[in-house]
Amino acid sequence: MRLINGNDFKMDNTCVAFGQFDGLHRGHRAVIDKLIEQKNKNLTSVMLSFDYNPTNIFGVNDVIYTEEEKQIILGENPPDVMISYPFTSEMAAMKAEVFIKDILVDQLGVKVVVAGENCRFGKDCSGNIETLKHYASIYGYDVICLETIKENEQTITSSIIREAFEEGFLDKANHLLGHIFKMLGEVVHGKAIGRTVGMPTANLGVPSNKLIPKHGVYATLSEIDGEVLQGLTNIGLRPSVDDHSYVTIETFLLDFSRSIYGKKITLDVHSYIRGVQKFKNIDEVKNQVDKDIESIRSYLNAIQ
Numbered sequence: 001m002r003l004i005n006g007n008d009f010k011m012d013n014t015c016v017a018f019g020q021f022d023g024l025h026r027g028h029r030a031v032i033d034k035l036i037e038q039k040n041k042n043l044t045s046v047m048l049s050f051d052y053n054p055t056n057i058f059g060v061n062d063v064i065y066t067e068e069e070k071q072i073i074l075g076e077n078p079p080d081v082m083i084s085y086p087f088t089s090e091m092a093a094m095k096a097e098v099f100i101k102d103i104l105v106d107q108l109g110v111k112v113v114v115a116g117e118n119c120r121f122g123k124d125c126s127g128n129i130e131t132l133k134h135y136a137s138i139y140g141y142d143v144i145c146l147e148t149i150k151e152n153e154q155t156i157t158s159s160i161i162r163e164a165f166e167e168g169f170l171d172k173a174n175h176l177l178g179h180i181f182k183m184l185g186e187v188v189h190g191k192a193i194g195r196t197v198g199m200p201t202a203n204l205g206v207p208s209n210k211l212i213p214k215h216g217v218y219a220t221l222s223e224i225d226g227e228v229l230q231g232l233t234n235i236g237l238r239p240s241v242d243d244h245s246y247v248t249i250e251t252f253l254l255d256f257s258r259s260i261y262g263k264k265i266t267l268d269v270h271s272y273i274r275g276v277q278k279f280k281n282i283d284e285v286k287n288q289v290d291k292d293i294e295s296i297r298s299y300l301n302a303i304q
Ligand SMILES: Cc1cc2nc3c(=O)[nH]c(=O)nc-3n(C[C@H](O)[C@H](O)[C@H](O)COP(=O)(O)O)c2cc1C
Pocket: 190, 191, 192, 193, 194, 195, 201, 203, 217, 232, 233, 234, 237, 238, 239, 240, 241, 250, 251, 252, 275, 276, 277, 278, 279, 282, 285, 289
């Protein structure tokens, strides 16, 4: 997959799907799969992803996935090109027909647009599937409209997945996503307290606008340099060791003792184990973690 960051591109003979694609959930995946199918028409498949990074636009919600995470989730079946298009205030004010003419037609030379029947775009979300169809004959492209993918009669959207996270329903969120929720980050230095009791932790640094699941201890798999490792991750505060109010994401990797500072980790957050508790000291945290490991070993073995 070729990656383009920004709005400086010029292409021709493309099929395009566009949107925020936050979560790359089952509905998004259906759109991307349909997009990739257009290969047989000799078109370059382009996913135009709006990048809601706070450096582009002020006051955005936390994102389920950053652009880099979306690239990973596209995985083994990616489109030919992914464009991370800065979603700026100028972009938010762009009329739907201008988006179609200037970006889809002039910059991308679109021949086929693939979109869900619920798609919304342009200033005040005034553009929809009918708008795309209306301009299709004027600009000479086809529209492939997908029925929305639903779960229990409810359309799968990023918003309902975000709600599931807020309510602490990780299993539901993972089910709607169609894959295990991921967090990509770099291993940063902690206070090195854990290692004093035989529990070194890899502290994950993630972008400030990344959605964080409900605080708690989770069964996770970490991918580091292509290797998949079992772990237990504490997402939240650490009331037993300090009273700081900032959230840390710390993983105790099982049966592992190499130094991985600065390395990139992709954390798969599989299931919620328990809430974060206040213990008397770090030794008692470690005692509890030993019990947690005992209870989830076979589960981790089964999912790895
Ligand atoms: C699997 C796991 C579970 C944890 N559970 C708790 C907990 O219930 N309560 C708590 O205060 N801290 C908890 N912690 C946080 C530890 O207290 C923290 O990792 C330790 O202080 C090491 O910090 P360091 O990275 O600065 O060395 C947990 C950490 C891990 C890895």
